[in-house]
Amino acid sequence: MSTLDTAMTKEERAMSETRTRVVPWVISHRGQASSGSVIREITKRLQRLPDAISFAGGLPAPETFPVDAIRECFDTVLRREGKRALQYGPSDGYPPLRAWIAETMSVDGVHVSPDQVLIVSGSQQGLELLGTLLLNEGDAVLVETPTYVGALQALALHGAQFVSVRSDEGGLIPSALAEAAQNSTRRNAFLYTIPSFQNPTGNTLSEQRRIDLVDEAARLGLPIIEDDPYGWLDHQGTRRRTLHSLNPEGVVFLGSFSKILSPGIRLGYVVVPATLSARLERIKQAADLHTSMITQMAIYELLKTGFLDSHLPVLRQLYRRKCDAMIQALGVHFPAGATWCRPEGGMFVWVTLPEHLDATALLEDALDAGVAFVPGSGFYANAPRVNTMRLSFATVSVEQIETGIERLGRLLAAKR
Ligand SMILES: Cc1ncc(COP(=O)(O)O)c(C=O)c1O
Known part of the structure; x- marks a missing residue:
């Protein structure tokens, strides 16, 4: 017994003891609706296999992260307006960054006001906030098949029931x-879609399909959520019209800096029709007050210099080279009966194996x-096709692509 213990009365000792009593934690219906992601499971297993070649993650190439440029911007902001940068900020975001996004989105004759832009902590948070804004328990969300698992996870937490819309290699x-x-x-709440270099298929909607989709959704009275984290990553640098630019009143747009600057900064944005912005801002306020001010200020500092004009061509060239290497290796090593398309941008190749393979x-x-x-x-909301796989070429070298695809090809050949 320590001197302290001897000095304590019996009551004092009882007060200082940790009480371990079992209480019933009742999980809410929404909590029970939360599902794990197969990608996170694979990532966990990969931690035990440090030498494995991974085509699994949806991570951008780390060699493209502009570490020095971002460090300088944080430095500038801290020196110039450190107190403001470290203070609480507005829930809808740092005004100059909102204005920069509004200007970038004001194309093809569409005017976007900064008031329509909400800064979020990654577009994943945008999905979560839109779920709160637009979904009642049991509402239907129309999705392309297959689609982004993170959207299925976020929207399922708000009680969404998914209805698959037929898609082909040209997208939805x-x-x-x-x-x-x-x-x-x-009740059909909205259509959720990724029109450019889709996750997981890499498919892209043609201009005509974009026009037809927006017209058809408007005819059906169906709002659209357009998720576009890969839009900047066209391998040839071609710019495509967004669904938002075709009908700004019927489309909510989700953008992200994750794939073009860094996912670790957790910076994305939602562009909404003016009638929705005040409500969405209040939901953001309830969720986390606001997205990190210092990060928004530093990234705006970077963007205002026109940094993307020189950075995006480097990203596009790198991903084009890696994608070419993967398509070539698939052609050499994968067995007859396996099919894939070359994506025009983004980070993924989708492979369909012969029917009998799982x-x-x-x-x-x-x-x-x-x-x-x-x-x-795991990417299908309904009726999964088990003979499919997603291969990411973003974080692996050209040599690893060749080696990894050859190994997979050998395994597939043994299963014929
Ligand atoms: C289609 C899609 N939407 C949203 C996200 C989430 O991106 P963010 O990092 O902006 O939250 C991802 C991430 O991989 C994605 O693939």
Whole structure:
């Protein structure tokens, strides 16, 4: 017994003791609706395989992160306005950054006001806030098949029931929208779609499909959430019209700096019709008060110099080179019967294997052989196709792409 213990009365000792009593933690319906992501599971396993070649993550290439430029911008902001940068800030975001985004989005005859721009902590938070704003328990959300798992996770937490809209290698099929909307027995809250270099398929909607989709959704009275984190990453530098620019009143746009600057800064934005902005701002306020001021100020400092004009061509060239290497290696090493398309941008190649093959079963063998990928089934809201896989070329070298695809090809050949 210590001197302290001897000095304590019995009551004092009882007060200082930790009380361990079991209480019933009741998980809410929404808490129970939370699902894990297969990608996070694979990432955990990969931590035990440091030499594995991973085509699994959706991470951007770290060699593209502008570390020095960002450090200088943080430095400038801290020197010039350190107290403001470290203070609480407005819930809707740092005004000059909102104005920069509004100007960037004001194209093709569309005027976006800074009041319509809400800064968020990554576009993932934008999805979460839009779920709160637009969804009631049990509402239907129309999605392309397959689609981004993070959107399925975020929207499911708000009680979304997913209705799949038919898609092909050209992306979502506009004429299939009406059929999906009519098949749904619930209130159709909105369509969630990624029109450019989609995650996971890499598919991109043509200009004509964009026009048809926006027209068809408007005819059906269906709002659209356009998620566009990869739009800047066209491998040839071609600019495509956003769905938002085709109908700014019927489309909410989600943008992100994750894939073009760094995902660690957690900076994204939502552009909404003026009628929605005040409500969305209040929801953001309740969620986290605001996104980090210092980060917004530093990134604005970078953007205002025109940094992206020189940075984006470097990213596009790098991803084009890696994508070319993957397409070439697939052609050499994958068996007949496997199919894929060359994406025009972004970070992913989607492979469909012969019908009898299950990519989840293949993953076990692949991990043993030191290669990882994501089986496609986790990306489907309904009716998963198990013979599909997503391959990311972003974080691997051209040499690793060649080696990894050759290993996968050998495993597939053994399963024929
Ligand atoms: C389609 C899609 N939307 C949203 C996100 C989330 O991005 P952010 O880092 O901006 O939250 C991702 C991330 O991979 C994505 O692929």
